Amino acid sequence: MTTNLLDHDLEGLAAFCETLGEKRFRATQLFRWIHQKGATNFDQMTDLAKSLREKLPASAHIQSLKVVSRHDSADGTIKWLFDVGAGDVIETVFIPESDRGTLCISSQAGCAVGCRFCSTGHQGFSRNLTTAEIIGQLWFAEHFLRQHLGRSERVVSNVVMMGMGEPLQNYSQLLPALRVMLDDHAYGLSRRRVTVSTSGVVPMMDRLAQDCPVALAVSLHAPEDALRSNLVPLNKKYPIAELLDACSRYQSAAPRDFITFEYCMLDGVNDQAEHAQQLVELMKKHSVSGLSCKFNLIPFNPFPASGLKRSSMPQVMAFAKILIDAGMVTTVRKTRGDDIDAACGQLAGDVQDRTGVQQRMASQRQGMLKGIKIVSREVGV
């Protein structure tokens, strides 16, 4: 079996070159051909010695992902479904804006965290993606888009690890992929333009701060532990106080001077004035330890299995006003790609649940919903 060179960061590729008896600088040449020029064939790599080009196919290959389908939204958003084998399909989304092109990448086939408002969470968990499968999403999208849009310069300017999966539960495969994204010989993205989003895997947040401090987004979704444990089950293991302490520690290494808190607005569940006030108090308490933050309010994208509803836009704006009046930087996320099920929380792919999460969630759904105070209200702006 030969090695997929997409599995390596530059250091890994240099070590691979040494196993072939080649100098380490060959890795830089290979790296540029693979990631900057999108080469999949060693014959294309004309500045490599002919003897190396002939030697490589016996031990290496460059294999991206198999496309199942592509969906184009009216707003320019593009979603791809990729077949990663054994019945697992993952999703990747490109979101174009006037000043940037953001790619939302998956880190796992499914997810074991099981957040109640997330389609992926309801699907259960199959397996971790490999580094090649994570970076392969960027490799494919970047080179496809250059061709599709007829551009020779970089199209993807920002990456967010907000697709399917909890990236920090797949740390060993994530880390080399992040390094490839940042490497000037590959994609050369700045650390501020690569965001890892986590539901709060505290020990791995500390590891990421040391190993590769990129921008951090944290899925908060509630101002107190009982409610957050209902919405994000990982909160039982790493409660809010521990999570915010980890955010403060992360901030000293972070490339941005704030941590982004994601807050999915759920009608009658976490969107009341009292929740906003609790959030303000919580953040004031933690600002003493140096934590500064930005809130991103996300209108929920409903799906039947969740049993949850989207907050009305007036409710979202009233919530935002309380945060803003308290001096907190707050934005409301624009929904993009919802006509192709590519909006936040809608990514579901198709995975074989090997952990029973799906079944567990279905049987717990009733019981868990009893623990959430739902205020009935008409939905709609």
Ligand code: SF4
């Ligand atoms: S929100 Fe993220 S961590 Fe939670 S279930 Fe969905 S993919 Fe997993």
